[in-house]
Amino acid sequence: MQRLFTARLGDLLAGDLRAFGGPSTIEPLAGRIRAEQVSIVLRNTLLGMVANILNAATFVMAVWGSPDQTKAILWASVIIIAAGFVGLRSRSSFQTVKPRSVSRRTTQNLVRNAFLFGTWWGALPVLFFGGATSAAQVVITCLSAGMIAGGAASFYTIPIAAIAYTLPIFVGSAVAIVWVEDAVNLPVAILMVSYAITLFRAVLAHAFEFTQRFILQAESENAIRRDVLTSLPNRFSFNERLENALVDAKQFDQHFSLLLFDLSNFDEVNDRFGRAMADAVLVEVAARLRKSTRESDGIARLEGGEFAIIAARDIRPDQIRFLAEQIIDAMRAPFLIEGREIYCKASAGIALAPADGLDATHLLRCVDTALHRAKTLGAGSIQFFCASDDEAAARRHALERDLATALANDQLSLAFQPFLDLGSDRIRGFEALLRWQHPTLGAIPPSEFISIAEETGLIHAIGHWAISAACLAAAQWPRDLRVSVNLSAVQLKNKSLLDGIAMVLSETGLEPKRLEVEITESVLISDFEDAVSLLQSLSFLSVTVALDDFGTGFSSLTYLRKLPLSRLKIDRSFVQDILTDADCAAIVRSLVQLAHELRIEVTAEGVETPEQLDYLRRVGCDEAQGYLIGKPVGIDDIFGIAAKAIGQEQNT
Numbered sequence: 152m153q154r155l156f157t158a159r160l161g162d163l164l165a166g167d168l169r170a171f172g173g174p175s176t177i178e179p180l181a182g183r184i185r186a187e188q189v190s191i192v193l194r195n196t197l198l199g200m201v202a203n204i205l206n207a208a209t210f211v212m213a214v215w216g217s218p219d220q221t222k223a224i225l226w227a228s229v230i231i232i233a234a235g236f237v238g239l240r241s242r243s244s245f246q247t248v249k250p251r252s253v254s255r256r257t258t259q260n261l262v263r264n265a266f267l268f269g270t271w272w273g274a275l276p277v278l279f280f281g282g283a284t285s286a287a288q289v290v291i292t293c294l295s296a297g298m299i300a301g302g303a304a305s306f307y308t309i310p311i312a313a314i315a316y317t318l319p320i321f322v323g324s325a326v327a328i329v330w331v332e333d334a335v336n337l338p339v340a341i342l343m344v345s346y347a348i349t350l351f352r353a354v355l356a357h358a359f360e361f362t363q364r365f366i367l368q369a370e371s372e373n374a375i376r377r378d379v380l381t382s383l384p385n386r387f388s389f390n391e392r393l394e395n396a397l398v399d400a401k402q403f404d405q406h407f408s409l410l411l412f413d414l415s416n417f418d419e420v421n422d423r424f425g426r427a428m429a430d431a432v433l434v435e436v437a438a439r440l441r442k443s444t445r446e447s448d449g450i451a452r453l454e455g456g457e458f459a460i461i462a463a464r465d466i467r468p469d470q471i472r473f474l475a476e477q478i479i480d481a482m483r484a485p486f487l488i489e490g491r492e493i494y495c496k497a498s499a500g501i502a503l504a505p506a507d508g509l510d511a512t513h514l515l516r517c518v519d520t521a522l523h524r525a526k527t528l529g530a531g532s533i534q535f536f537c538a539s540d541d542e543a544a545a546r547r548h549a550l551e552r553d554l555a556t557a558l559a560n561d562q563l564s565l566a567f568q569p570f571l572d573l574g575s576d577r578i579r580g581f582e583a584l585l586r587w588q589h590p591t592l593g594a595i596p597p598s599e600f601i602s603i604a605e606e607t608g609l610i611h612a613i614g615h616w617a618i619s620a621a622c623l624a625a626a627q628w629p630r631d632l633r634v635s636v637n638l639s640a641v642q643l644k645n646k647s648l649l650d651g652i653a654m655v656l657s658e659t660g661l662e663p664k665r666l667e668v669e670i671t672e673s674v675l676i677s678d679f680e681d682a683v684s685l686l687q688s689l690s691f692l693s694v695t696v697a698l699d700d701f702g703t704g705f706s707s708l709t710y711l712r713k714l715p716l717s718r719l720k721i722d723r724s725f726v727q728d729i730l731t732d733a734d735c736a737a738i739v740r741s742l743v744q745l746a747h748e749l750r751i752e753v754t755a756e757g758v759e760t761p762e763q764l765d766y767l768r769r770v771g772c773d774e775a776q777g778y779l780i781g782k783p784v785g786i787d788d789i790f791g792i793a794a795k796a797i798g799q800e801q802n803t
């Protein structure tokens with residue numbers, strides 16, 4: 152109870168308006184309100200102190216030569232010294248920048264000073280009124296009235312300070328008047344009380360209006376800085392904070408780090424489960440972020456599944472890594488949304504200021520590059536920016552720019568890698584693989600430029616070109632050879648893909664059953680229904696569909712049953728280990744059996760040794776592909792390979 156009272160009293164003395172029936176505010180906002188209140192008071196302080204000095208001097212002149220002269224000089228010197236001191240202090244603090252927040256103690260000190268000044272002025276009528284001449288009494292009355300009015304006006308934003316200042320003067324004046332014993336005392340006292348009430352009401356009304364206006368302004372400022380969905384600060388707010396952190400870093404040599412997080416498969420969740428579920432995931436992500444960070448780690452949601460943190464407290468790399476690990480760990484558990492379990496792993500990129508840079512754009516690019524590297528290393532990775540990233544980013548920029556004209560400049564070509572039929576030991580066809588010969592950087596691997604093509608949207612034009620070049624080539628081959636073309640997930644989302652394929656087939660005259668498209672599981676995850684209908688339309692044209700890299704993604708066996716698949720390509724990583732890892736061998740063996748029951752053929756990728764080939768033959772795998780059978784070759788070398796079979800080659 153007592154503690155509550157002390158707290159309330161503290162609030163009151165800190166300028167809180169609740170005690171007068173004003174709005175209640177949470178502390179950070181209250182700090183900003185105090186900053187506003189105090190800065191307005193400070194703005195008037197210098198003038199107020201000059202008035203104090205002049206008034207005190209006026210009083211000394213009024214009683215000059217009277218018996219009270221020495222007492223008056225003593226009284227006035229206290230005011231003049233104190234006012235001079237406060238005036239000079241306020242002048243220097245007025246010159247520094249206005250703080251964003253002011254502590255309770257600062258306001259309390261201000262109220263205390265107001266009270267001390269008020270008390271000293273209140274002492275004036277008590278000490279001098281009774282013994283003064285009528286002329287001096289008029290001067291004292293004028294001065295007291297003036298100080299009351301001036302005080303109320305200068306403290307109008309902080310009513311408690313206005314009261315602390317004016318009340319002692321009121322009381323002092325009242326005491327002095329009562330002392331004099333005059334018939335007019337009663338009406339004068341009534342007048343004074345009604346003046347006081349009018350004055351306080353005016354001060355309170357002003358203070359309420361001022362605070363209310365400030366709260367409204369703060370609320371609307373907050374609204375533009377908040378992400379509506381997660382209530383976290385948004386990009387706008389993040390940019391501001393980054394700028395502030397950079398200013399501090401430059402001015403006070405303060406270090407801070409910038410962490411950027413991305414949810415690895417957020418786009419997939421969005422596509423597969425819809426916007427509402429994805430939003431629910433983000434809300435939960437924000438909640439987990441809040442739990443695993445501290446108030447001082449400025450979190451913000453930038454866009455989609457991208458979140459950032461400006462960490463200014465712990466600046467050692469191991470502390471920052473620990474923070475990033477905590478957040479990544481917090482995202483590991485599945486998100487339970489509408490009875491479903493959704494997994495969204497986070498990856499993190501980290502940049503350090505000032506080590507990695509001291510301007511926002513540069514720092515953001517650094518952290519972006521670090522995040523990019525983390526994502527390519529796999530979900531759940533944490534990467535710090537390093538100087539070589541700059542080169543990687545520069546290369547990526549150059550590739551992005553040059554890929555746009557690569558097709559027109561004839562820099563793209565196709566290489567063809569054979570499939571060997573394990574039953575007949577004959578080549579059954581070729582997979583078309585894109586090649587890019589860059590004029591200055593040389594051969595760029597598809598693992599590098601396909602993702603750029605996907606991100607820039609160039610994949611549609613490049614993919615269409617690959618399909619038509621592959622079909623054009625295959626149309627010249629013996630009729631029992633097929634050609635297979637890779638399709639990326641982005642291409643499958645394009646509504647005109649089907650028409651494009653149909654057009655190429657009719658233009659090149661290639662029998663549709665000789666064309667196969669290879670898709671990966673990621674295609675199915677991102678948009679199952681659309682993908683199924685597209686694959687069905689392709690089957691309808693007699694184009695066959697192979698599921699590529701099987702075993703590297705979600706590897707759901709449901710796909711095998713639900714999709715019009717003709718072929719399963721077991722990923723290279725399994726084939727590599729079939730002779731050394733019993734589990735791998737068992738998986739490959741069972742997959743072949745299962746696929747055969749579903750009338751799906753199986754191709755093993757990445758076969759590099761005769762022993763691997765033997766094993767695959769024994770478990771009944773249909774086809775093999777890999778460096779042992781043949782590396783990808785240019786279009787002119789195909790005819791030589793197509794004529795041979797590996798078995799014949801091995802015999803000779």
Ligand code: C2E
Pocket residue numbers: 568583584585596597598601614617636637638639669699700723756757758759776777778779783
């Ligand atoms: P992928 O479809 O899995 O293609 C097989 C990759 O494995 C090819 O790499 C091939 O050269 C390599 N490879 C084949 N046999 C062996 C082997 O025995 N050992 C080893 N270590 N590697 C082997 P490449 O040509 O660099 O292609 C990489 C990926 O780029 C392809 O993987 C495919 O996903 C993508 N890609 C290539 N061409 C196209 C295209 O025209 N369109 C699309 N969307 N993606 C393409």
Ligand code: CA
Pocket residue numbers: 582637669699
């Ligand atoms: Ca492939």
Ligand code: CA
Pocket residue numbers: 699700720722756
């Ligand atoms: Ca593959």
